[in-house]
Amino acid sequence: SPYWDRIHSFRLVLGLGSVSSTLRPFNVKLTTLRGRIVDMIARAEWSASGKKNVLFFAVDDLRPQLNAYGVDFIKSPNIDALASKSMLFERAYCQxxxxxxxxxxxxxxxxxxxxxxxxxxxxxxW
Structure with missing residues (x-):
């Protein structure tokens, strides 16, 4: 089925910065990704409405010091506009x-x- 074809062909590529300006990707094995996020992405894409999107930002060292979280001295209009139309998570923990x-x-x-x-x-x- 297209759902399982999409799951098996899914490959997450994460970029790591190096001394140069290029990004060197490394692949995370699919077996480590058979978790909630892969299933959520596939189901959202193949849902009946076809209008659901999942956008995941992985940003190093970004604290919730944004207007979307109630901090008024930081100006982040684009992130705030996106947050106003999105599900905003207010608690996150680093393992x-x-x-x-x-x-x-x-x-x-x-x-x-x-x-x-x-x-x-x-x-x-390297």
Whole structure:
């Protein structure tokens, strides 16, 4: 079915910044992504209405110091406009202090000691 074809062909590519201006992607295995987010994306895309979208921002070191969260001295009109039309999450917790394991935990809904992502996996690309 198109739903399962989409799931099996799904590949998450995360960009890691290097000393140069290029981004070097690394692939996260599909087995680590068979969690809630993959199912949510596929179901949203193949829903009967066809109008649901999932937009996920992964931004390092962005605290909720935005107008959308009630902070009035920060000017962020574009993010605030998007937030006014979106579901805004007001509580987030980091499972681990390193970027890649934290993102893998967020995407899979599993703790880092369960999905065995412990460090930035880009060492093999340098």
């Amino acid at each position: 681990i202090a390193v970027c890649s394991p934290s993102r893998a935990s967020l995407l899979t809904g599993r703790r880092p000691d369960t999905n065995h992502v412990w460090q930035i996996a880009a060492d093999e690309y």
